[in-house]
Amino acid sequence: MNKLDHLPSKNILSLFMTCGFPTLSQSKKVFHELLSHQPDIIEFGLPFSDPMADGPVIQESSKIALKSKITTKQSLNLIAQLKKGSDKTAFVIMCYLNTVQKYGIQKFIKEIKNIVDGLIIVDLPFEEEKPIKNILDKNNIHLIKLISPMTDQKRSKRLLKEAKGFVYYISATGITGSNKLDYQEINKNVLALKKQTKIPVLVGFGIKSKKDVMAISKNTKADGVIIGSALIQKYFDLKMNFTSYIISLRKFIKEVKI
Amino acid sequence: MKNYSQPNTLGRFGEYGGMYVSETLMPLLLDLDQSYQKIQKDKKFHKELEDLFKNYVGRPSALHHAKNLSAYLNGPKVYFKRDELNHTGAHKINNCLGQILLAKKMGKTRIIAETGAGQHGVATATVCALFGLPCYIYMGSKDIERQKPNVFRMKLLGAKIIPVESGSKSLKDAMNEALRDWIKNVRDTFYIIGSTAGPHPYPKMVRDFQSVIGKEAREQILKIEKKLPDYLIACVGGGSNAMGLFYPFLNDKKVQIIGVEAAGKGPKTNQTAATMTSGTPGILHGSYSYVLQDNDGQIKEAHSISAGLDYPGVGPEHSHLKDIKRAKYYGVTDKEALNAFQLCSKLEGIIPALEPSHALAYLIKAFKNKAKGKTIILNLCGRGDKDLFTAAKAIGFDADE
Known part of the structure; x- marks a missing residue:
């Protein structure tokens, strides 16, 4: 079953967060906090050195995650770990094509199968998607447009x-x-x-x-909204105090969950 | 090889190239591609461009027989294609004029560009002044520091320079920011990309506009030597001057083609910009081509003394030419380029830019006492004025006085 096929009919909430931000172990805590609110969708951003379609806040989060040397493998492991016990939320990965390509398209899809419901490859336009979409279709992972x-x-x-x-x-x-x-x-x-x-x-x-x-x-x-930069911005607003950050995320998500 | 006809309609040179951009840019690129196809059939456009080439740039650029350098080599007969004599001091103006005429036709009212060495920035600022369009140049703060004369030139020409502080603060990062600007301002803005890199149609379009270099060189050498050259040599960063020289010769199978990359402190060090000698295929700035990347696909920072070659990617057509073995690519170090820079100045009375100094360095390294009786055309694509401070510092001359 793909959870994205069973989204509610109104006020869908999707939360975006960069994997490995600020560090790998702190990132786990951030995602636990996000998941505890049972949003309809979580989008896991895989950090990329040149996120040309992202604004400054997400760029900065990628940079910070990469500074602590997070790898694609570690991000995928993190997502797999988080999957256990979170059966209410659809999992989506958002990334750039070079990350998938370098990891190996087949290998990447094999590893996210049964964990991830959807994939957003920001710089893979419709004109270029066919080979990847075919494999995703076979594995019941939706390529999000x-x-x-x-x-x-x-x-x-x-x-x-x-x-x-x-x-x-x-x-x-x-x-x-x-x-x-x-x-x-x-x-x-x-x-x-x-x-x-x-x-x-x-x-x-x-x-x-x-x-x-x-x-x-x-x-x-x-039918709903996607919130990303606003979740990350709080970390910088709070001068990178991690404990306060988690508290403010909690408060914010409660507010936006309508 | 059959008659060369790359790229295909999707912008593929073999397996390289393509359009890897977000949906915010995709409709724009498709529109640009269509407008470019249309303009190629427009006689008025070509006439206008030819007139600008002749009367504004000073084309055709000369083909100079470098007698002293040839004698020093005791090998081949070397010709310089002197695109450093162009207005603004490099080949970049050829492409900028083509693109700004296209921008005008498309009704765009704001121009953006990225620049590394500042040559493309100066050329863009120049054509914007000529056509009365506002001009915004993205430039890495590291490059602003090492290319001060060009920064001042751009300002004089009325351009606004936007310093880029992200990443390695050089060309790659400037291009990221320019692309972000374009995404934000899609409706009124035209992005003049300066190299044969980026998503389709840029690699094709820039090559076409630059191929005036090769067309002229072919005619000139046939007139002087009554035969085609044995070798072509050009430096390759993104690769626009090289594609411009190479393209009209691709079907001439006997002409051997050599691209020279900047290997910085050495091709096996972490401080290199030699994408094709040290990199692997990947996706950067919208196209599939060789890039410098780690095992996770993170793009590495490039290093070269030459700001114009300091780029971890390369135009997709070069990747294709490398793979089909139509061209060969080699790297030379900062040090070798600096030596060639000085040697060319002394022997020929021409101070080259640090970019073509790399091509010169390879020529000196590979052809000393070799290939007697052969002819070589080397693309002297830029003059060294902009590099005087950088070179002085590297050589140990106090230029501050």
Whole structure:
């Protein structure tokens, strides 16, 4: 069974966190905290040296994780360990293609099979996905589709034709120098996507607070949200005090779980 | 080899190249690819570009018989393709003019670029001044420090320089930041990539614009020598000057092609930029090609005394040419390049940039007392003005006075 096929019909919560951040052992504690709230999805970010599609906060978390010399193998082991006893949450890995390629595509998929429900490869566009998607399909792992405001309807129709799991709608792109969410535009695009697919549409990028989550829920037809940078930012806000960080994560996740 | 026709429509040179970018950029690249295909059939565009090449850049660049260096080698007859005489001092301007004309056609109103040595930054700032477009240059803070004259040039030309503090603070990181800027500002911005690297269509597009170098060199050598050269030599960082020289000769099977990479402190050390001699295939900046990486696929920091070659990746077409053995690639060290830099200055009265000094170093190393009666074209792709302080420091000359 793939947990992504059984997501709730409204207010889906997906939490993104970088593996090995700040250190491998602390990372385990962070994920335990996240999992204790039973979010619908957790996205495990595999650190990469050149995360060109990520903003400064996630970049910094990757850098810190890599400084403590985390390897792909260690990240995958961590995810496998966390799987035990967390049967409420769907597991998704988010990474860059070079990480998978270097590990060996077959080997990577073999090791995440039965642990991970979905895979997001940020820099693997539709045009290049076929060989990897074929293997993932055979192993019942969904290759999650990213859709941006730049994706026109003709293209999204092609992308979503065989999409499974959920749609990751990148909300805050293309808005120069502004992090403000434009709910009207988001809703317009989400509605268009929902006409093309039956799987849930989640909105990600730029969601920072309970207020944002409530507003997405109230003002758009999106099925849920993805929160990433805001979870990591707290670590820096708290001057890297790990104990306070865990407490603030607890408080924040309780707030955004609506 | 059949007639060479790479890349395919998906931007593949053999197995290399492609478009490995996020969905935020993908529609844009497809649009860029279409616009580029369209413009290639546009006679007015070609006429405009030719006119700029002739009257703004000063093309064709000369083919100089380097008699003194040839005599010193006691081997082949060496010709310099003198792209260092171009306006702005390097080959980079060829590509920038092509791309800015395309940006204009596409209605873009803001230009961004990355730069390592600053030559591509200067060339981009120059064409932006010429066409009246705002220009933002991403440059590693380490490169800003070692390429001060070019930083000042860019500022004079009206560009805004954005220092990049991430990673190794050099070319790779500047490119990451430029790509991030592009993702944020997709609607109005055109990204002028300076090398044959990055996602399709850039490696093809940059090669096409730079191939004016090889086309001219081919005509010039046929006129002077009445035959094709036996060897071509060029330095390779991302590889645009080299592809520009090599491309028009790829079907001339007898012409041997040599690319020279920067091996920094040595190809077996951790301080190298010799991607094809020390690296393995991987994905960086949107394309599949040789990269310097560790066992986990983390990209390593490159090292070279030459900021223009200080890049842990290489254009995908070079990876293809290496694998099909149409070109051979070698590394030379910082030290060898510095020696060649001085030798060329003394023998030919031409102060080369540190980038082509690598090509010169290989020439001196591999052809001394060899290949008599053969002819070689070496792409002297940049002049050394920008490197005077770096070179002085490395040689131990106090240039501060």
